Amino acid sequence: MEDILKYVRENIKRLIPYSTARDDCKIKMDVYLDANENPYNNGVNRYPSPFQEELKERIAILKKTGSENIFLGNGSDEAIDLIYRIFCEPNKSSALIISPSYGMYSVAAEINAVEIIKYRLEENFGLDARKMLSLVREDTKVIFICSPNNPSGNLLSQKEIEYVIDNFDGIVVVDEAYIDFAGSSSFSRLVNEKRNLVVLQTLSKLYAMAGLRVGIAIANRDIVKIMNNVKYPYNISCINQQTALSLLKEPLKIREQCEAIIEERGYLEKMLQPLSIVKKVYKSDANFLLVKFADKDIAFKTLGNGGVIVRDRSSLEMCDNSLRITVGTPKENDRLLGILYALDNKEFHAREKGGTDSGRSNGRRAIVSRETNETSIQIALDLDRFYTPFISTGLNFFDHMLEQIAYHANIGLNIVAVGDLKRDDHHTIEDVAITLAQAFDRALGARKGIERYGFSLPMDEAEATVLIDLGGRIDFKWEVEFKGNMIGDVNAQMFNHFFKSFSQNLKCNLHIKADGENDHHIIEGVFKAFARAMKCAVREDRQNAGIPSSKGKL
Numbered sequence: 412m413e414d415i416l417k418y419v420r421e422n423i424k425r426l427i428p429y430s431t432a433r434d435d436c437k438i439k440m441d442v443y444l445d446a447n448e449n450p451y452n453n454g455v456n457r458y459p460s461p462f463q464e465e466l467k468e469r470i471a472i473l474k475k476t477g478s479e480n481i482f483l484g485n486g487s488d489e490a491i492d493l494i495y496r497i498f499c500e501p502n503k504s505s506a507l508i509i510s511p512s513y514g515m516y517s518v519a520a521e522i523n524a525v526e527i528i529k530y531r532l533e534e535n536f537g538l539d540a541r542k543m544l545s546l547v548r549e550d551t552k553v554i555f556i557c558s559p560n561n562p563s564g565n566l567l568s569q570k571e572i573e574y575v576i577d578n579f580d581g582i583v584v585v586d587e588a589y590i591d592f593a594g595s596s597s598f599s600r601l602v603n604e605k606r607n608l609v610v611l612q613t614l615s616k617l618y619a620m621a622g623l624r625v626g627i628a629i630a631n632r633d634i635v636k637i638m639n640n641v642k643y644p645y646n647i648s649c650i651n652q653q654t655a656l657s658l659l660k661e662p663l664k665i666r667e668q669c670e671a672i673i674e675e676r677g678y679l680e681k682m683l684q685p686l687s688i689v690k691k692v693y694k695s696d697a698n699f700l701l702v703k704f705a706d707k708d709i710a711f712k713t714l715g716n717g718g719v720i721v722r723d724r725s726s727l728e729m730c731d732n733s734l735r736i737t738v739g740t741p742k743e744n745d746r747l748l749g750i751l752y753a754l755d756n757k758e759f760h761a762r763e764k765g766g767t768d769s770g771r772s773n774g775r776r777a778i779v780s781r782e783t784n785e786t787s788i789q790i791a792l793d794l795d796r797f798y799t800p801f802i803s804t805g806l807n808f809f810d811h812m813l814e815q816i817a818y819h820a821n822i823g824l825n826i827v828a829v830g831d832l833k834r835d836d837h838h839t840i841e842d843v844a845i846t847l848a849q850a851f852d853r854a855l856g857a858r859k860g861i862e863r864y865g866f867s868l869p870m871d872e873a874e875a876t877v878l879i880d881l882g883g884r885i886d887f888k889w890e891v892e893f894k895g896n897m898i899g900d901v902n903a904q905m906f907n908h909f910f911k912s913f914s915q916n917l918k919c920n921l922h923i924k925a926d927g928e929n930d931h932h933i934i935e936g937v938f939k940a941f942a943r944a945m946k947c948a949v950r951e952d953r954q955n956a957g958i959p960s961s962k963g964k965l
C-alpha cells in the first residue's frame with residue numbers, strides 16, 4: 412500500500428470513508444432496519460449494493476481478472492474524475508495526455524483545477540514513449556493514454572505504452588474503451604505486476620449498455636480500495652446493476668456482434684476509399700473510422716440532410732477536415748454510403764442481403780446457455796470454423812485445457828462460466844461438461860453425414876488414447892491415474908467427472924486411457940487426444956450424407 416499512498420493526496424489519505432451497517436455484517440441478515448428505507452417492497456425500495464459484488468464477479472470472468480481488481484463507476488467518466496480527485500492537487504498538479512484524444516481527460520482536469528500538458532502524437536497517430544515522457548514535470552501526477560485511441564481509432568504500440576508505465580513515477584491510465592474491437596490483449600493482465608497502472612474499460616461500447624452508465628477500472632487492489640473510498644457510496648443504481656447483470660448472461664452473443672461490427676468496419680473502409688471526396692480513411696482498431704474529407708463541411712451537412720449524424724472532429728490536432736464515423740448496422744452503413752456516393756456522383760448499390768444485423772447464421776453451430784443456482788454458463792461452438800478461443804471459467808488450468816479442445820479439434824469455441832468457486836469448483840467443471848455436450852449435440856443436429864467414430868493414438872507429450880463413438884449410446888471408460896490431488900488450480904479427480912458428464916450428456920461412447928510421469932502432461936495429453944478424436948468423429952463424411960449407422964438410426 413505504501414508505494415501507492417505516496418501518489419495520493421493528503422486529504423484522501425486521511426479520509427475516513429462513509430460506511431454502512433451492511434458493510435460490516437458477516438452473516439446473512441434478512442430484516443433491514445438500518446437504513447431508514449421504506450419497508451414496503453416495490454423493487455427499488457432498498458439501497459443498492461455499494462460495491463456491486465455480483466456484477467463485479469461476472470465482469471471479472473469476462474475480463475479475466477480478479478473481482479478485487481475491479482472498480483465500477485457511473486460510466487468511465489466517473490473513474491476519470493476520481494483519478495484526478497485522488498492523485499492530483501487542485502491548482503498545483505498537472506496531468507499529461509496524448510493529443511488528439513478523448514475530450515473528457517481535459518474537461519475533468521479543468522473541473523478539478525489540474526493543468527493539462529499535451530503530447531502530440533507522431534505521424535499516423537503513433538506513440539513515442541520517450542518523447543512523451545520528456546514532457547513530464549515535477550508536478551505531473553497522472554498520464555492518460557487511450558488505446559485504441561479516440562478519435563484516430565488506432566491501437567498504440569504495446570511496447571511504447573509499457574515503457575511509459577515502467578518509467579513514470581506516478582499513475583498511468585490506459586483507457587481501453589475500444590479494446591474489444593482490437594483483437595489485442597488488454598493491459599489488465601499486468602495490473603498486479605505494474606502497481607501504477609489503471610486500465611479503463613466500459614460497458615458502453617461493445618457491451619451495448621451506454622444507457623446504463625457502467626464504467627470499469629481495473630487496477631491493483633490498493634488503488635481499487637482508494638477509489639471505493641472516494642466514490643459516492645451508492646454510485647450505481649440497483650436497476651442498472653440488475654440490468655447489466657442480466658444482459659451479461661449472454662456474453663457470447665456480444666462476441667458475435669463484435670465480429671459483425673469488425674466485418675462492417677472493413678466494408679466501410681473499402682467502400683469509402685475510392686470516393687474522390689474522401690482524402691483518407693485511417694486504419695481503425697475500434698468501432699469507428701476517422702475519415703479525412705476534401706471538404707468536411709459539405710459531407711457533414713449532406714449527411715445531416717439525409718438524417719445521418721456523424722461526429723465532426725476537425726477542431727482537434729491532426730484532424731483537420733476529419734469526421735468520425737461510428738460503424739452501424741449494414742443497413743445504416745449503406746444509408747451513409749448512399750449519401751456519400753451521391754455526393755461524389757458515383758453509383759452506389761446497396762447490398763440486398765450481405766451480412767445480417769446480428770452476425771452469422773446457419774451451419775453446424777450452436778450457442779447454449781445454462782443457468783442453475785450454482786453456475787451461469789454460455790458456450791458458443793462452431794464445428795466448421797476455427798477462431799481464436801475465448802475461454803474463461805475462473806479456473807486458469809481448466810481454461811487452458813478447454814483451449815486445447817478448440818485448437819486440436821480445429822473448431823470455434825467460446826466458453827464463459829460464472830460459478831461460486833469459493834465454495835468449490837465441482838459445479839463449474841461439471842456444468843461446463845454438460846453445457847459443452849449440449850452444444851455439440853445441438854451443432855450436430857440429427858448427426859447426419861458425420862464420420863461418427865473418432866480415435867486418437869498415443870502422442871509424444873503423454874501416452875493418451877481416446878476413442879469416441881457418437882452413435883448415441885453411453886459407455887464411459889477412464890483409465891487414467893494421477894500422482895497428486897491438484898493439477899494447476901483444479902482438483903485432479905474432477906477431470907474424470909468432466910469427461911463422464913460429457914459422455915452422458917452427449918450420449919456417446921468415450922474411452923480414455925493415459926499414462927505418464929507428470930500429471931500436467933497426462934491431462935494435457937488427454938485433452939489433446941480427446942480433441943483430435945472429436946475432430947475425426949464430427950467430420951463430414953463425403954460418401955455418406957445419411958445417418959452413419961447400418962440401422963439407419965442413432
Ligand SMILES: *Cc1c(COP(=O)(O)O)cnc(C)c1O
Binds near residue numbers: 485489615
Ligand atoms: C466512450 C469512451 C469511454 C466510455 O465512457 P463511459 O463513461 O463509460 O460511457 C471512455 N473512454 C473513451 C476514450 C471513450 O471513447
